[in-house]
Amino acid sequence: MRSNTHLLAGRALACSALATILVSLPLNGQAPAVSGPLFEISFSGQAHSGPVTGRVYVAISRLADTAGTPIMRTGETGDPLFGVNVENLAPGQTAIIDASAFGHPVRSLRDIPAGRYRVEPFVNVYTKFARADGHTVWMHMDQWEGQNWKRSPGNIYGDPVVITYDPRSTKPIKLVADRVIPPVTVPADNEYVKRIRIQSAILSKWWGHPIYFGATVLLPKDYDKHPGVKYPIVYDEGHFSLRAPGGFGSTSGAGAKFTSYWLADGTPRVILVTLQHPSPYYDDSYGVNSANNGPYGDAIMKELIPAVETKFRVEREPWARLLTGGSTGGWIALAHQVMYPDFYGGTWALCPDGVDFRYFQIVDIYADTNAYWLNAGSWTRLERPDSRKPDGNITAMMKDENWFELSVGDHARSGGQWDIWQATYGPVGTDGYPVPIWDKKTGVIDRKVAEYWKQHYDLRNILETNWSTLGPKVANKINVYVGDADTYFLNMGVHKLDEFLKQAKNPTPTGEVVFQPMAPHCWGPPLPDLITKMTAHMDKYAPAGSDLRSWRY
Secondary structure (H helix, E strand, O other), X not given: OEOOOXXXXXXXXXXXXXXXXXXXXXXXXXXXXXXXXXXXXXXXOOOOOOOEEEEEEEEEEEOOOOOOOHHHHOOOOOOOEEEEEEEEEOOOOOEEEEOOOOEEOOOOHHHOOOEEEEEEEEEEEOEEEEOOOOOEEEEOOOOOOOOOHHHOOOOEEOOOEEEEEOOOOOOOEEEEEOEEOOOOOOOOOOOOEEEEEEEOHHHHHHHOOOOEEEEEEEXXXXXXXXXXXXXXXXXXXXXXXXXXXXXXXXXXXXXXXXXXXXXXXXXXXXXXXXXXXXXXXXXXXXXXXXXXXXXXXXXXXXXXXXXXXXXXXXXOOHHHEEEEEEOHHHHHHHHHHHHOOOOOOEEEEEOOOOXXXXXXXXXXXXXXXXXXXXXXXXXXXXXXXXXXXOOOOEEEEHHHHHHHHHHHOOOOOOOXXXXXXXXXXXXXXXXXXXXXXXXXXXXXEOHHHHHHHHHHHOHHHHHHHOHHHHHHHHOOOEEEEEEOOOOOOOHHHHHHHHHHHHHOOOOOOOOOEEEEOOOOOOOOOOHHHHHHHHHHHHHHHOOOOOOOOOOOO
């Protein structure tokens, strides 16, 4: 969910909006579904030569708000965005966005005040996936940008134009998307940083379309000067990024400090790796098998990690294979240790996404009836917050973020945070798309789906239910760190996990769970401190005869 401070700053989301009934667009200038203001949007044949199935948007900004284009300004506290689906929309054909399309933060085009605005058209191109489970779905295919529709290569946009807007007018406002987002430029490798990108046979077969994943590898100092050394390996999980692990090579900030540490005398020489495994739902697959994402766990374990550990000199033993990561990466780091307990030697998870779904952020999906609203007596209904500052001030509400995702894409196709959780944790529906944990418009929770989540992905429940068999394998391997004023309330789920670990017996856990007072998302020890902890852990728990010296030069 939220990004590792060592990888990305902030949340990998498009952000939030108001609930909308999403309808297929009329084509070729058909009459709008309702009277009132409307936009007619087309794209040029030079931008895209064939028909498009996907989603068309218009974003609206005030003239004074010039920091970024209207599309880039949309978000949970951003500028108005309206969107609708299209199917086989040909170049030059018209897609209509009228007052029936709901948006965020303004509900309808009718609610935009009269005035002059900058507006921008955008076309999000979908790909057809004929999956191995028998379902055919249309999703946006990642183009190695990290599943971000706003900057995905091949998506189509138009330059912002200034219009005079009258919400009472029925005269169409015509916009043309005639520019294409270019391919991603992958940073060049160097002495220390190496990149791998491969097609996954497992995922390509399941999705019915080529699926790629990769790794960015940071080698230790003087790796080539010690050809006989095999190194421990640390998998630093998190959001999609092509940057060097740890921010290595940066000239300022935390990345510069880490670079100095990595090259300093006395630093334990390990290999540090970040993985790239975007799915059609998000910039990160969450690294596990799921009904909607497919067998990402199998693919990572059987294809991606072996590719890394074959190419580089890795001590391929569990004691020397360690996990860390923050936010989304924190959840993956804990989930992989729990779900593959014999493969890894320990996890140091920072600010993980919900590890106990009694606090899915602050929604109890098992007991609450609504994710957006709390009843406070017969006359009062309270909104549930989504994020906060450490001093308690609220920065976003639960409903807004979910509603924006719904306006960006129905069927969990927004590329947003809540939608990837639906796709990862939930069952697949009869239409091939995720069955939502709650109604996206009303917030009403589906208890059957909640039970599915509990049995498959509630990490505290999995540990507690299976402690007799899991405990002996992971009791000394679990370490979790979180700010006790986490921006997204993730500390509460960690408290529940901590309660279980403190009372667990046979065996008794020996790892640490640390809560930092007043710290926001994503607090945790910096990488140098974590590597020190990992090194001490290897010294203590590596089997007799393990090589604990050759990689310390």
